[in-house]
Amino acid sequence: QAVLTQPPSASGTPGQRVTISCSGSSSNIRNKFIYWYQQVPGRAPKLLIYRNYQRPSGVPERFSGSKSGTPASLVISGLRSEDEADYYCAGWDDSLSGWVFGGGTKVTVL
C-alpha cells in the first residue's frame, strides 16, 4: 500500500485537461516538496515536476503542478496521445525518514 494516494486511472480525449491528485499526511505532502514522474511502459521514469510546480528543461508547458496544503495536483492541459503513461507523485516522509511514492495513475488518451 503506497503512502501517497493517487487515483488509479484518469482519461481524456486529445486536447482535454486531465488532473491527477496526490494526497498524503502532515509527515509528507503537507510540509514537503512534491515531485512528479512520468513512466511509459518498459522505460525508466522521467522527472516531470520538481518542488511542487517547477518544470525541468524540456518538459512541455502543458504539464503543471500545484500544491496548496493537500492534495497536490498534476495537470495535463491539452492532452496528447504521447501523454499516455503512468504518473507518480513522490516526496520525503519525515516519519519514515525516506522517500515515498504514490501508487501511480494510469492516464489513457481516448
Add this chain to the structure above:
Amino acid sequence: QVRLVQSGAEVKKSGASVKVSCQASGYDFTAYYMHWVRQAPGQGLEWMGRISPHNGATNYAQRFQGRVTIITDTSMTTAYMDLNTLRSDDTAVYYCATAGAGADYEAFEYWGQGTLITVSS
C-alpha cells in the same frame, strides 16, 4: 551528459543474494545522493534507499532494513545495491537514480536503464 549504466539481468534462487551495479558519469559523483528504486511487474515504484557517495552515509526504507546494503566505489564512480535473502516477491526491475547536477538537488532526474532481477524457487 549524465549517464547511469546498470549491470545486466539476473536470475536468482530464493534465499540467495544479488548485487546490482550502477556506473555513473557526466557529473560530480560525490556531490549527489544515489537512490535505488524498484518496480515489481505491473506494480508501482518503491524507494529502497540512498547513499551519499561523499561520506558513505545511507538511509534505507524500513521494509528493507537488514536485507539491503548500498555502497559506492568513488574511484569507479559506481554504486552497488546488495539485496539478500531473496524471495519471489523481490522479482522486479531495480533502478538507480540521482539528481546529478540537474534541475533540483533532490529530484530523481537521472535514471539507470533498470536491471531485471528474477527470483525463482
